[in-house]
Amino acid sequence: MKKKPKKSRSVLKKQAIKKRKRKPSSNRWRVTRLLFSFSLKFSCLLAGLVLISLLFLYLYENLLTSPYIRLERVIVRGVDEKLRHTLLKMSELKPDTSLLAVHLDELKQRIEKHPWIRSVNLEKRFPHTLVIKAEKEKPCAIVIMGNMHYMNRWGKIFRRVDMTAHMDFPLVTGISKNGSDREKQLQWTAHVLRVLEAENGSLSLAQLSEIHVEKSGQISLYFLSLPAVIELEGPQLEEKMEDLKRLVKHLKRTGRIQMVKRINLNYREGAVVSYKNDGVVS
Missing domain, CATH: 1.20.5 (Single alpha-helices involved in coiled-coils or other helix-helix interfaces)
Structure with missing residues (x-):
């Protein structure tokens, strides 16, 4: 009776071994x-x-082929009628173009190649309208550098002057042909022009005739209403403007303005006035 359990145990062991052997295939x-x-x-x-x-x-x-978003109307703002037609031609937009297919970045680059266009903003107005908002360049001076070129108030030269065009702008002389020197001189000039834009009377931008700019930054200003040349360093005009106005007012009141040959502002305190008879007053 005691031997039978041994057999059952051996059978159980064999079954356990068989189960263990099946695990790899199961995994x-x-x-x-x-x-x-x-x-x-x-x-x-x-x-x-x-x-x-x-x-x-x-x-x-x-x-892209749907008539519901076809380009039917192009609105151009900020320019006159003549320039409007030119910009539409440059845009190369076709009447049957889908508004969805108009690539604004490419169109902006094409239009801004025009020398009289400073910047362009484009807007799609679905379903049928494209709006072109153009900012036209505004000449502030004429730079004489071999040929004559228009310059804007930021010191950028943007177009050669047509001899038949309007030329009632101050002249800028002394500009170097060297790129780095030229850039500095144009920036100094632009700074002077922006300062004078805010002025009225004899020292206003409207009365400015010529700006001569040296490589060193020395600037000479010639005004239509003043017989004297005004000399200063480029960045000084804004801080020296009030002193200059008081000096000019004093010279006019004392009747000596017509005798003045030069006003030099390159001094920390005050200015030096040179007279036509070689007299100098500081």
């Missing part, structure tokens, strides 16, 4: 099943993305 099957499930899900996701992309392309192609 492989589980891994294979997981990989298959992942591959299936990924394939479904990829197929879904492809279908969405194809649907988007189909809709986009239909929109």
Whole structure:
């Protein structure tokens, strides 16, 4: 009776060994099943993305040919009628173009190549309108540098002067042909012009005849209403302006303004006035 349990134990051991031997194949099957499930899900996701992309392309192609967003009206603001026609020609926009197909960055670059255009802002107004807001260059002076060129209030030379065009602007002389020197001189000139824009009377921009600019930064100002040349360093004019106005007012009141040859502002305190008879007063 005691020997029978031994046999049952040996049978149980054999079954346990068989179960243990089945584990590797069971694990492989589980891994294979997981990989298959992942591959299936990924394939479904990829197929879904492809279908969405194809649907988007189909809709986009239909929109490009749709009459509901066709470009029918172009509004150009900020320029006169003659320049408006020129800008429309430069834009190369076709009447049957879809508003969706208009690339604003490319169009902006094309229009801003015009020498009289400083900047352009574009706006699409669906379904049929494109708005072009152009800022036209405004000459502030004429730079003599071999030829004559218009310069704006920021010191940028933007166009050669047509001899038949309007030329009632102050002249800028002494500008160097060297790039770095020229840039500095133009910036000093622009600073002077902006200071004089805020003035009235004999020292206003309207009365300025010529600005002569040296490489060193020395600037000479010639005004229509003053017989004297005013000398100063480029950045000094703004801080010296009130002193200069008081000095000119004093010279006019004392009747000596017509005798003045030069007013030199290159001094920390006050100015030096040179007279035509070689007299100097500081």
